[in-house]
Amino acid sequence: MEWIGDARPAAGPEATWYLETAFTPGEHLGTVYDDPTTPVVVTGIEEVTAIRIPSGRLVVDAPWHDDETLAYERGLPTSPPRELAVRIPPGTYRVEIAWTAGPYEFFGEHFDGVACAATRLCVSDEPVVGWEMGLGVDDDIDRLQPGERIRFSSDANVGCFADAGAWTALTAPFRGYVDGRPVPRDSEQLPGRCERVTDESRQADLVTFTAESGGVVWLGRTKTGEVAAIVVTSGMPGAKA
Template sequence: MEWIGDARLAAGPEATWYLEAAFTSGAHLGTVYDDPTTPVVVTGIEEVTTLRIPSGRLVVDAPWHDDETFEYERGLPTSPPRELAVRIPPGTYQVEIAWTAGPYEFLGEHCDGVECAATRLRISDDPVIGWEMGLGVDDDIDRLQPGEQVRFYSDANVGCFADAGAWRALAAPFRTYVDGRPVPRDSEMLPGRCERITDESQQADLVTFTAESGGVVWLGRTRTGDVATIVVTSGMPGAKA
């Protein structure tokens, strides 16, 4: 049976175009701000690292939130992470970034305008036939307003993919303070200013990525409804037509 999604979550034509174009090298995603003659071009797709999700439960959220610093410092409970309602097969998946370039001049200096267009977790190579917003386990679809985008928020413009079952251990390095200051993290630095935290006791990982003020999570569905890819975008056309 062919998958039929919920219209309230479906990506509109503009969003669908962006999600497909963002991971197509050479595609134009618009033009440079204040310069309609210079296109913003997808320059390549970079394989950043792999991510282990042994629980099949995925967190897509900021690894820390500034307004909870008091709780971190004192070891008090904090709000749960934004875990997606959808489940994926336990396994190891590739994290990839789509890069764009739109050169411009600022105060007489040339800037390459390199930016992250989107970040994705590639679950399979099966063709995607439709896109929908990924709800969190605590999101209520019946409360969605027409055109509303469901998103996570980030004070530091950083998001992450992480195994939900190992979240407490994986997020701890971002939430450890001494005398009011964060303790340096023992993490693996990756391309694109990403970081990777591992918990070998649970064979699970957390990988950070750039997310301007947070981001919207999109699920790329196959003809049978399986999730082939999970994409995070920060700035793009709206969710609905």
């Protein structure tokens, strides 16, 4: 039986085009800001690392929020992370970044305009036939407004994929402060300014990625409705905060 998605979280034509184009090297994702003659080109897809999600429960959120740092230092409760309502099979998955380039000039200086167009967690290699917004466990689909896009926020323009069952341990390195300043983290440095934190006691990981002010989570569904990809976008055309 083929999957028939719910129209409320479904990606519209513009979002669908972006999600499919962002991971197609050589395609154009519009033009450089204030320069309609220079295209923004998808230059490649980079495999950043693999991530272990043994619980099958996935968090897609900022690894920390500035307004929670003081509470954490004092041992007070912090708000729960944005865990996705959808479950994926426990396992190890690829994390990939779609890179674009749009050269531009600013005050006489030339820049290559390399940027992250989207970040993808590859759940399977099955073809995606439709996209929908990835709702969190606390999101109410019945309250969605037409065209609304729910996004997680990020004070430092950083998002992450992480196993929900190991969230507290995986995010502890991001919460270390001395005299109000962050201390160096015990994390693995990855391409694209990403980081990987591991919790070997649970065989679980957290992987960070660039997310301008946060991002919108999208689920790529197969013809049977299974999730094949989970993609985060930050600045796609027409996104609403």
